[in-house]
Amino acid sequence: MHTTLTDHLSTAIVKLDRHFIIEYLNPAAEMLLAVSRRRVYGHSIENIFFEDETSIAALHSAIESGHAFTKREARLLLTNDKTLQVDYTVTPLMGTESNAEHLLIEFYPRGRMQRISQEDELLVTHKNSKELIRGLAHEIKNPLGGIRGAAQLISRSFQDEELKDYTQVIIEESDRLRDLVDQLLGPRQLPKNELTNIHRVAERVNQLVDVEAQGKIRIERDYDPSIPEINGDSDQLIQAMLNIMRNAMQALLQDETNNDKRIRIVTRTLRQFTIGSCHHRLVCKVSIIDNGPGIPAHLIKTLFYPMVSGRPEGTGLGLSIAQSIINQHNGLIECSSKPNQTQFNILLPIAT
Ligand SMILES: Nc1ncnc2c1ncn2[C@@H]1O[C@H](COP(=O)(O)OP(=O)(O)O)[C@@H](O)[C@H]1O
Numbered sequence: 001m002h003t004t005l006t007d008h009l010s011t012a013i014v015k016l017d018r019h020f021i022i023e024y025l026n027p028a029a030e031m032l033l034a035v036s037r038r039r040v041y042g043h044s045i046e047n048i049f050f051e052d053e054t055s056i057a058a059l060h061s062a063i064e065s066g067h068a069f070t071k072r073e074a075r076l077l078l079t080n081d082k083t084l085q086v087d088y089t090v091t092p093l094m095g096t097e098s099n100a101e102h103l104l105i106e107f108y109p110r111g112r113m114q115r116i117s118q119e120d121e122l123l124v125t126h127k128n129s130k131e132l133i134r135g136l137a138h139e140i141k142n143p144l145g146g147i148r149g150a151a152q153l154i155s156r157s158f159q160d161e162e163l164k165d166y167t168q169v170i171i172e173e174s175d176r177l178r179d180l181v182d183q184l185l186g187p188r189q190l191p192k193n194e195l196t197n198i199h200r201v202a203e204r205v206n207q208l209v210d211v212e213a214q215g216k217i218r219i220e221r222d223y224d225p226s227i228p229e230i231n232g233d234s235d236q237l238i239q240a241m242l243n244i245m246r247n248a249m250q251a252l253l254q255d256e257t258n259n260d261k262r263i264r265i266v267t268r269t270l271r272q273f274t275i276g277s278c279h280h281r282l283v284c285k286v287s288i289i290d291n292g293p294g295i296p297a298h299l300i301k302t303l304f305y306p307m308v309s310g311r312p313e314g315t316g317l318g319l320s321i322a323q324s325i326i327n328q329h330n331g332l333i334e335c336s337s338k339p340n341q342t343q344f345n346i347l348l349p350i351a352t
Protein backbone atom coordinates (compact mmCIF):
# COMPACT_ATOMS: atom_id res chain seq x y z
CA MET A 1 0.00 0.00 0.00
CA HIS A 2 2.70 2.47 1.01
CA THR A 3 4.92 1.76 -1.96
CA THR A 4 1.96 2.13 -4.30
CA LEU A 5 1.43 5.53 -2.80
CA THR A 6 5.04 6.62 -2.91
CA ASP A 7 5.46 5.17 -6.41
CA HIS A 8 2.83 7.61 -7.59
CA LEU A 9 4.11 10.57 -5.70
CA SER A 10 5.33 13.43 -7.86
CA THR A 11 7.86 14.42 -5.19
CA ALA A 12 11.16 12.61 -5.53
CA ILE A 13 11.94 10.57 -2.42
CA VAL A 14 14.76 8.23 -1.44
CA LYS A 15 14.97 6.00 1.62
CA LEU A 16 18.33 5.03 3.08
CA ASP A 17 19.37 2.71 5.85
CA ARG A 18 21.57 4.01 8.63
CA HIS A 19 24.68 3.36 6.55
CA PHE A 20 23.25 5.45 3.70
CA ILE A 21 22.59 2.43 1.52
CA ILE A 22 19.64 3.03 -0.80
CA GLU A 23 16.65 0.92 0.17
CA TYR A 24 14.01 2.58 -1.91
CA LEU A 25 13.72 5.26 -4.56
CA ASN A 26 10.44 6.25 -6.19
CA PRO A 27 9.97 6.81 -9.94
CA ALA A 28 9.97 10.59 -9.44
CA ALA A 29 13.44 10.26 -7.90
CA GLU A 30 14.57 8.02 -10.75
CA MET A 31 13.56 10.76 -13.15
CA LEU A 32 15.06 13.60 -11.17
CA LEU A 33 18.36 11.92 -10.37
CA ALA A 34 18.57 10.15 -13.74
CA VAL A 35 19.18 6.65 -12.35
CA SER A 36 17.30 3.37 -12.47
CA ARG A 37 16.24 1.70 -9.27
CA ARG A 38 17.49 -1.74 -10.20
CA ARG A 39 21.00 -0.39 -10.50
CA VAL A 40 21.15 1.58 -7.32
CA TYR A 41 19.40 -0.58 -4.73
CA GLY A 42 21.98 -1.78 -2.25
CA HIS A 43 24.44 0.97 -3.20
CA SER A 44 25.44 3.96 -1.17
CA ILE A 45 23.69 7.28 -1.79
CA GLU A 46 27.09 8.65 -2.75
CA ASN A 47 26.92 6.57 -5.91
CA ILE A 48 23.97 8.46 -7.31
CA PHE A 49 24.93 11.99 -6.50
CA PHE A 50 27.66 13.94 -4.88
CA GLU A 51 27.30 17.28 -3.23
CA ASP A 52 30.22 17.89 -0.87
CA GLU A 53 31.75 16.40 2.27
CA THR A 54 29.50 18.39 4.55
CA SER A 55 26.39 16.75 3.13
CA ILE A 56 27.51 13.30 4.30
CA ALA A 57 28.45 14.77 7.68
CA ALA A 58 24.95 16.28 7.86
CA LEU A 59 23.41 12.84 7.18
CA HIS A 60 25.50 11.41 9.99
CA SER A 61 24.33 14.01 12.42
CA ALA A 62 20.71 13.50 11.36
CA ILE A 63 21.07 9.78 12.20
CA GLU A 64 22.80 10.55 15.48
CA SER A 65 20.52 13.34 16.66
CA GLY A 66 17.27 12.19 15.12
CA HIS A 67 16.64 15.75 13.89
CA ALA A 68 15.35 16.53 10.43
CA PHE A 69 16.92 19.27 8.36
CA THR A 70 16.43 21.07 5.07
CA LYS A 71 19.28 22.00 2.80
CA ARG A 72 18.66 24.84 0.42
CA GLU A 73 20.06 25.29 -3.04
CA ALA A 74 22.19 22.21 -3.00
CA ARG A 75 24.05 21.58 -6.21
CA LEU A 76 24.18 17.86 -6.83
CA LEU A 77 26.57 16.26 -9.26
CA LEU A 78 24.72 13.37 -10.87
CA THR A 79 26.10 10.17 -12.37
CA ASN A 80 25.50 11.54 -15.87
CA ASP A 81 27.81 14.46 -15.00
CA LYS A 82 24.95 16.91 -15.00
CA THR A 83 24.38 19.12 -12.03
CA LEU A 84 21.05 19.55 -10.39
CA GLN A 85 19.94 22.40 -8.20
CA VAL A 86 17.56 21.27 -5.47
CA ASP A 87 16.38 21.87 -1.96
CA TYR A 88 16.15 18.70 0.02
CA THR A 89 14.77 17.63 3.37
CA VAL A 90 16.23 14.76 5.35
CA THR A 91 13.99 13.13 7.94
CA PRO A 92 15.28 10.39 10.24
CA LEU A 93 12.79 7.55 10.62
CA MET A 94 12.80 6.06 14.07
CA GLY A 95 13.28 2.36 14.61
CA THR A 96 12.02 0.24 17.48
CA GLU A 97 14.58 1.54 19.89
CA SER A 98 14.67 5.28 20.06
CA ASN A 99 17.38 5.75 17.47
CA ALA A 100 16.99 6.49 13.80
CA GLU A 101 17.13 3.43 11.57
CA HIS A 102 16.46 5.04 8.23
CA LEU A 103 16.64 8.37 6.50
CA LEU A 104 14.03 9.73 4.16
CA ILE A 105 15.20 12.33 1.67
CA GLU A 106 12.72 14.47 -0.25
CA PHE A 107 13.97 16.53 -3.17
CA TYR A 108 12.48 19.75 -4.44
CA PRO A 109 13.89 21.11 -7.69
CA ARG A 110 14.65 24.82 -7.38
CA GLY A 111 11.90 27.16 -8.44
CA ARG A 112 12.04 30.76 -9.47
CA MET A 113 12.70 32.17 -6.02
CA GLN A 114 15.82 34.18 -6.14
CA ARG A 115 17.48 33.62 -2.86
CA ILE A 116 20.00 35.88 -1.37
CA SER A 117 21.80 34.14 1.41
CA GLN A 118 25.20 33.69 2.90
CA GLU A 119 26.06 30.70 0.78
CA ASP A 120 25.33 32.36 -2.54
CA GLU A 121 28.04 33.12 -5.01
CA LEU A 122 26.12 36.30 -5.55
CA LEU A 123 26.70 37.29 -2.01
CA VAL A 124 30.43 36.82 -2.38
CA THR A 125 30.48 39.20 -5.31
CA HIS A 126 28.19 41.43 -3.37
CA LYS A 127 30.53 41.35 -0.41
CA ASN A 128 33.49 42.32 -2.57
CA SER A 129 31.71 45.23 -4.16
CA LYS A 130 30.51 46.28 -0.74
CA GLU A 131 34.05 46.37 0.64
CA LEU A 132 35.03 48.50 -2.30
CA ILE A 133 32.15 50.86 -1.70
CA ARG A 134 32.87 51.05 2.01
CA GLY A 135 36.47 51.95 1.28
CA LEU A 136 35.40 54.59 -1.18
CA ALA A 137 32.79 55.95 1.16
CA HIS A 138 35.37 56.40 3.90
CA GLU A 139 37.72 58.17 1.50
CA ILE A 140 34.95 60.58 0.59
CA LYS A 141 33.85 61.10 4.15
CA ASN A 142 37.22 61.94 5.65
CA PRO A 143 37.89 65.18 3.75
CA LEU A 144 34.24 66.21 4.00
CA GLY A 145 34.56 67.22 7.64
CA GLY A 146 37.52 69.42 6.71
CA ILE A 147 35.69 71.05 3.82
CA ARG A 148 32.68 71.80 6.00
CA GLY A 149 34.79 73.19 8.83
CA ALA A 150 36.79 75.38 6.49
CA ALA A 151 33.60 76.76 4.91
CA GLN A 152 32.31 77.67 8.37
CA LEU A 153 35.52 79.50 9.22
CA ILE A 154 35.51 81.42 5.96
CA SER A 155 31.89 82.38 6.42
CA ARG A 156 32.69 84.00 9.77
CA SER A 157 35.20 86.31 8.18
CA PHE A 158 32.72 87.46 5.53
CA GLN A 159 30.65 90.54 6.19
CA ASP A 160 28.79 90.28 2.92
CA GLU A 161 25.59 88.18 3.29
CA GLU A 162 25.68 87.13 -0.33
CA LEU A 163 29.10 85.57 0.11
CA LYS A 164 27.81 83.82 3.19
CA ASP A 165 25.13 82.21 1.03
CA TYR A 166 27.87 80.60 -1.00
CA THR A 167 29.58 79.13 2.02
CA GLN A 168 26.15 77.93 3.19
CA VAL A 169 25.84 76.02 -0.09
CA ILE A 170 29.18 74.33 0.60
CA ILE A 171 28.06 73.40 4.10
CA GLU A 172 24.66 72.07 3.02
CA GLU A 173 26.07 70.10 0.14
CA SER A 174 28.76 68.61 2.39
CA ASP A 175 26.01 67.55 4.78
CA ARG A 176 24.00 66.00 1.99
CA LEU A 177 27.03 64.11 0.77
CA ARG A 178 27.81 62.98 4.32
CA ASP A 179 24.28 61.61 4.72
CA LEU A 180 24.53 59.79 1.42
CA VAL A 181 27.86 58.29 2.39
CA ASP A 182 26.46 57.28 5.77
CA GLN A 183 23.69 55.45 3.99
CA LEU A 184 26.25 53.76 1.78
CA LEU A 185 28.17 52.61 4.81
CA GLY A 186 25.01 50.99 6.14
CA PRO A 187 24.00 50.42 9.73
CA ARG A 188 27.00 51.09 11.89
CA GLN A 189 26.18 49.36 15.12
CA LEU A 190 25.55 45.71 15.56
CA PRO A 191 21.87 45.08 16.01
CA LYS A 192 20.53 45.33 19.53
CA ASN A 193 19.37 42.03 20.80
CA GLU A 194 15.98 42.41 22.38
CA LEU A 195 12.78 40.46 22.16
CA THR A 196 10.86 42.01 19.33
CA ASN A 197 7.32 41.41 18.22
CA ILE A 198 7.40 41.13 14.44
CA HIS A 199 3.81 42.35 14.16
CA ARG A 200 4.63 45.51 16.03
CA VAL A 201 7.40 46.09 13.48
CA ALA A 202 5.00 45.40 10.62
CA GLU A 203 2.31 47.67 12.04
CA ARG A 204 4.72 50.57 12.43
CA VAL A 205 5.84 50.14 8.82
CA ASN A 206 2.24 49.92 7.61
CA GLN A 207 1.42 53.11 9.40
CA LEU A 208 4.33 54.97 7.78
CA VAL A 209 3.55 53.66 4.32
CA ASP A 210 -0.14 54.36 4.74
CA VAL A 211 0.59 58.01 5.48
CA GLU A 212 2.99 58.30 2.56
CA ALA A 213 0.62 56.63 0.11
CA GLN A 214 -2.20 58.97 1.17
CA GLY A 215 -4.73 56.18 1.21
CA LYS A 216 -4.14 55.22 -2.42
CA ILE A 217 -2.99 51.73 -1.51
CA ARG A 218 -4.87 49.06 0.39
CA ILE A 219 -2.71 47.22 2.90
CA GLU A 220 -4.02 43.75 3.75
CA ARG A 221 -2.78 41.82 6.73
CA ASP A 222 -2.66 38.09 7.12
CA TYR A 223 -0.85 37.56 10.40
CA ASP A 224 -0.17 34.42 12.33
CA PRO A 225 -0.69 35.71 15.87
CA SER A 226 1.06 32.73 17.43
CA ILE A 227 4.54 33.72 16.16
CA PRO A 228 6.87 34.03 19.14
CA GLU A 229 8.93 37.16 19.59
CA ILE A 230 12.22 37.25 17.72
CA ASN A 231 15.59 38.43 18.87
CA GLY A 232 16.46 41.62 17.10
CA ASP A 233 16.71 45.34 16.82
CA SER A 234 13.25 46.71 16.18
CA ASP A 235 14.46 50.04 14.75
CA GLN A 236 16.64 48.30 12.23
CA LEU A 237 13.96 45.77 11.37
CA ILE A 238 11.51 48.63 10.79
CA GLN A 239 14.09 50.20 8.46
CA ALA A 240 14.57 46.96 6.52
CA MET A 241 10.90 46.26 6.12
CA LEU A 242 10.13 49.88 5.32
CA ASN A 243 12.66 49.86 2.48
CA ILE A 244 10.90 46.88 0.93
CA MET A 245 7.39 48.23 1.51
CA ARG A 246 8.30 51.63 0.17
CA ASN A 247 9.54 50.11 -3.08
CA ALA A 248 6.25 48.26 -3.42
CA MET A 249 4.39 51.49 -2.75
CA GLN A 250 6.43 53.44 -5.30
CA ALA A 251 5.98 50.75 -7.94
CA LEU A 252 2.23 50.76 -7.34
CA LEU A 253 1.84 54.53 -7.34
CA GLN A 254 3.63 54.97 -10.63
CA ASP A 255 1.30 52.50 -12.32
CA GLU A 256 -1.67 54.61 -13.34
CA THR A 257 -3.56 51.78 -15.01
CA ASN A 258 -3.97 49.91 -11.74
CA ASN A 259 -7.05 51.07 -9.77
CA ASP A 260 -6.84 48.34 -7.21
CA LYS A 261 -3.44 48.90 -5.66
CA ARG A 262 -2.74 46.37 -2.93
CA ILE A 263 0.08 45.27 -0.65
CA ARG A 264 -0.39 42.10 1.35
CA ILE A 265 1.64 41.29 4.43
CA VAL A 266 1.67 37.64 5.41
CA THR A 267 3.46 36.31 8.49
CA ARG A 268 4.06 32.63 9.09
CA THR A 269 6.45 30.33 10.91
CA LEU A 270 8.52 27.68 9.18
CA ARG A 271 9.89 24.64 10.92
CA GLN A 272 13.32 23.05 10.38
CA PHE A 273 14.72 25.61 8.03
CA THR A 274 18.30 26.25 6.97
CA ILE A 275 19.59 29.76 6.42
CA GLY A 276 23.11 29.89 5.09
CA SER A 277 24.67 26.88 6.72
CA CYS A 278 22.78 27.35 9.94
CA HIS A 279 19.91 25.15 10.82
CA HIS A 280 16.97 26.64 12.72
CA ARG A 281 14.12 24.86 14.37
CA LEU A 282 11.81 27.78 13.90
CA VAL A 283 11.94 30.65 11.45
CA CYS A 284 9.62 33.59 11.03
CA LYS A 285 8.68 34.50 7.48
CA VAL A 286 7.27 37.89 6.58
CA SER A 287 6.04 38.16 3.00
CA ILE A 288 5.37 41.50 1.37
CA ILE A 289 3.40 41.00 -1.81
CA ASP A 290 2.29 43.77 -4.13
CA ASN A 291 0.19 43.65 -7.27
CA GLY A 292 2.28 46.25 -9.08
CA PRO A 293 4.02 46.05 -12.45
CA GLY A 294 6.87 43.81 -11.24
CA ILE A 295 10.61 44.28 -11.08
CA PRO A 296 12.23 45.03 -14.45
CA ALA A 297 13.95 41.84 -15.66
CA HIS A 298 17.34 43.47 -16.11
CA LEU A 299 17.40 44.47 -12.44
CA ILE A 300 16.47 41.23 -10.80
CA LYS A 301 19.91 39.64 -10.64
CA THR A 302 21.64 42.65 -9.11
CA LEU A 303 18.68 43.97 -7.17
CA PHE A 304 20.41 43.84 -3.80
CA TYR A 305 23.56 45.60 -4.96
CA PRO A 306 24.03 49.13 -3.76
CA MET A 307 23.20 51.77 -6.34
CA VAL A 308 21.10 49.54 -8.52
CA SER A 309 17.91 51.44 -9.14
CA GLY A 310 15.08 51.43 -11.65
CA ARG A 311 13.89 54.89 -10.68
CA PRO A 312 15.39 58.15 -11.92
CA GLU A 313 15.32 59.63 -8.42
CA GLY A 314 16.35 56.38 -6.70
CA THR A 315 19.62 55.83 -4.84
CA GLY A 316 19.51 52.06 -5.15
CA LEU A 317 20.44 51.75 -1.50
CA GLY A 318 17.12 50.59 -0.07
CA LEU A 319 17.42 46.89 -0.70
CA SER A 320 21.13 46.78 -0.08
CA ILE A 321 20.56 48.25 3.37
CA ALA A 322 17.60 45.97 4.04
CA GLN A 323 19.74 43.02 3.16
CA SER A 324 22.63 44.09 5.41
CA ILE A 325 20.23 44.47 8.31
CA ILE A 326 18.54 41.12 7.80
CA ASN A 327 21.91 39.40 7.33
CA GLN A 328 23.10 40.86 10.60
CA HIS A 329 20.07 39.23 12.17
CA ASN A 330 21.18 35.90 10.64
CA GLY A 331 18.23 36.00 8.30
CA LEU A 332 17.79 36.36 4.59
CA ILE A 333 15.62 38.09 2.03
CA GLU A 334 14.28 36.35 -1.03
CA CYS A 335 12.41 37.78 -3.90
CA SER A 336 10.36 36.71 -6.89
CA SER A 337 8.57 38.93 -9.31
CA LYS A 338 6.19 38.87 -12.24
CA PRO A 339 3.69 41.45 -13.41
CA ASN A 340 0.90 41.78 -10.83
CA GLN A 341 2.81 39.88 -8.21
CA THR A 342 6.07 40.85 -6.62
CA GLN A 343 6.94 39.07 -3.44
CA PHE A 344 9.70 39.71 -0.95
CA ASN A 345 10.17 37.28 1.92
CA ILE A 346 12.07 38.22 5.03
CA LEU A 347 13.18 35.13 6.93
CA LEU A 348 14.37 35.54 10.49
CA PRO A 349 15.37 32.82 12.92
CA ILE A 350 13.40 32.52 16.14
CA ALA A 351 15.51 31.46 19.07
CA THR A 352 13.86 28.47 20.73
N1 LIG B 1 8.02 45.80 -5.32
C1 LIG B 1 8.69 46.25 -6.39
N2 LIG B 1 8.08 46.37 -7.59
C2 LIG B 1 8.75 46.81 -8.68
N3 LIG B 1 10.05 47.17 -8.68
C3 LIG B 1 10.72 47.08 -7.53
C4 LIG B 1 10.09 46.61 -6.32
N4 LIG B 1 11.02 46.60 -5.33
C5 LIG B 1 12.17 47.06 -5.89
N5 LIG B 1 12.00 47.34 -7.21
C6 LIG B 1 13.03 47.84 -8.13
O1 LIG B 1 14.28 47.71 -7.49
C7 LIG B 1 14.99 48.94 -7.53
C8 LIG B 1 15.96 49.03 -6.37
O2 LIG B 1 15.30 49.30 -5.14
P1 LIG B 1 16.09 49.98 -3.96
O3 LIG B 1 17.30 49.17 -3.66
O4 LIG B 1 15.14 50.19 -2.83
O5 LIG B 1 16.55 51.36 -4.54
P2 LIG B 1 15.68 52.64 -4.96
O6 LIG B 1 14.33 52.48 -4.36
O7 LIG B 1 16.43 53.80 -4.41
O8 LIG B 1 15.67 52.63 -6.46
C9 LIG B 1 13.91 49.98 -7.56
O9 LIG B 1 14.38 51.16 -8.14
C10 LIG B 1 12.85 49.32 -8.43
O10 LIG B 1 13.15 49.50 -9.81
Ligand SMILES: [Mg+2]
Pocket residue numbers: 243246247317318319
Ligand atom coordinates in the same frame (compact mmCIF):
# COMPACT_ATOMS: atom_id res chain seq x y z
MG1 LIG C 1 13.88 51.89 -2.43
